[in-house]
Amino acid sequence: MAILTYDVGTSAVKVALFSEEGTLLASFSYPLETRVVGRKVTQNPRDWWEGFIRGARACLGNVRFQRLAVIGTGQMQVFLLLDEEGNPLQDAALYSDSDVGDYVLPEKIRIQVEEKTPNRLDDFTPFTKAMALYSSGALRRARFFIFGAKDYLNFCLTGQSVTDLTNASTTGFLDYRTLQWIEETEPFLPFLPSLSQPTEVIGTVRRELLPLLGIEQNLEVPVFNGIGDLGAVTLGAGVRSPGEAYCYLGTTGWVAVVQAGRSTNRDLFSLAFLKEGDWIVVAPLLNLGNVHRFSLRTFLGSEDYQAGEKALSRYIHTPVQVWPYLNGERVPYRNERVRSMVTRLTEGTTGMEIHAAFVRSLLFSLRHACEALGIASPTLRLVGGFTRSEAFVQYLSDVLQKPCQVVKGDAFAPQQGLYHLYLLGQGLTPPPVEIARVYFPREDEVLEGLYQEYRDFAEKLLRGDKSIPDYL
Helix, strand or coil, rough: CCCEEEEEEEECEEEEEEEHHHHHHHHEEEEECCCCECEEECCCCCHHHHHHHHHHHHHHCCCCCEEEEEEECCCCCEEECCCCCCCCCCCCCCCCCCCCCCCCHHHHHHHHHHHHCCCCCCCHHHHHHHHHHHHHHHCCCCEEECCCCCHHHHHHHHCCCCCCCHHCCCCCCCEECCCCCCHHHHHHHHCCCEECCCCHHHHHHCCCHHHHHCCCCCCEEEEEEECHHHHHHHHHHHCCCCCCCEEECCCCCCEEEEEECCCCCCCCCCEEECCCCCCEEEECCCCCCHHHHHHHHHCCCCCHHHHHHHHHHHHCCCCCCCEEECCCCCCCCCEEECCCCCCCCCCCHHHHHHHHHHHHHHHHHHHHHHHCCCCCCCCCECCCCCHHCHHHHHHHHHHHHEEEEEEEEHHHHHHHHHHHHHHHCCCCCCCCCEEEEEEEECCCHHHHHHHHHHHHHHHHHHHHHCCCCCCC
C-alpha cells in the first residue's frame, strides 16, 4: 500500500507519497498565489487542483505500487460556491477574508446561532458570508458550499461533497452538542456537505482521472475524508491527548492545546478532534510569516533571510515598538479592522532596527496568544517554517520563558499527521514524533519589559478601547 497525501496550504500545494511503513518516497510542491484587495483575500481553486495533479504525477511516476490510497488536508474556514456541475462560481474566500460588503448579521440570528455553535460569528465566518449572499439573492446558481480546500479536491476526485468535524467547527453551521448542522441552516441544507469522520473513506477516485494522476493500472483508489490543516498539524506534532500543546509557525500561525471539552472563551476557537469529547482549542494568528516577508521586502529590500537573522540578533532590544496587525487579528480578541503600528522612529532608525522590531512583535504576539490559552504545559512543541530560524526560536523560548521543542521534519508535519491519521484509521498506534532540537530559555529583563509594554497597548488596541483613536 502506498499513501498519497496532499496539503493545500496558504503558499503552496504540497504532495507527498508514503509507504505503509511511513517512509517518505517522493514529494512535490506547487506555489500558490493569494490575491488581497481590501478585506477580500482569495485563491483560485483551479490552482489547487492543478497543483495536486502535478504533484500526484511527479510522486507516482517513478514508484511501483499495487495498492494506493489518497488522504488530504488543507486550509479551513474556506467559503467556495460550486454550480450543479461542480464548477467554481468564484474564487475561494480564505479564512483571512472578511469581505461581506455592507452586510451586518441580524442580532437575533447571531444570538440564536451562537448559542449552538462552538465559536463566535464574525465577518470571517462562512455562515455570515452565506447569509450576506442569501440576502442579496446571489445564491441562485449555487449548488454546493465548500468549506475546506481539501474538500474541494476530494469533490473533484470522487464527486462527493463531504467535510470533517474539525473543519466544520469553523463554519458557524455546526451544533457543538450534536455535531450535526444546526437547525437554523435549513435554507442552506441543500448546499451543505455531508459530515464524516476524518478516517472514513468517502469514495474512490473516478476512473477517468487515473491517467491524469499518472496511474496506469486500473486501480480502485480509496479517498479518505482527511482533516482540516490544523487537525493534521496537531497530529503531525504528536499532540493527541488533553493538556498537550504546540505552536505552528508558518505564513500564518496558531497556538493550540488539546482539552476535554470546548473552551467557553469565544475569543478562542474550539475545534472538534478525533476522540468524542476532545477539542483542539486554538489561538489563531493572522500575522506571522506574511508579516516577516513584508518586513524583509520593505525594510531590508529583499527576502534575504540571513540578513533578517542578523538584524534580529543585533537589534532585539531596539526601543522601536511594533504591533504587527497587517490583516487585523483574531487573538486574544477578534478585530478585523485593526492595523499595524510602529512607534519611536527617529532620524537615526535603520531598516534593520525596524525589521527586528517587526519580528520581535511576532514573538510577543505568540506569547500574548499563549497567555490567552492559559497553557500549563511545561514545554511547547514547534512546527512550521519559522523553526528553521535559530534566532527566532531561541528568542521565542526567551520570551515564553519555557523550553521549545522543534519537531523533526517540521516541513512535512501536515503530511506526517495524515500518515498518522491513516494508521489510526487502521486501528494502529502512530509512532512517537522525533524532536530535532530543544531550545532553553534565557532570562532577559529588557525583553520582558518591552513585552509588558507591547501587551498593555495590544489589549487596548484589539479591544477597541475608547482611549484609542478610531483611525488606529
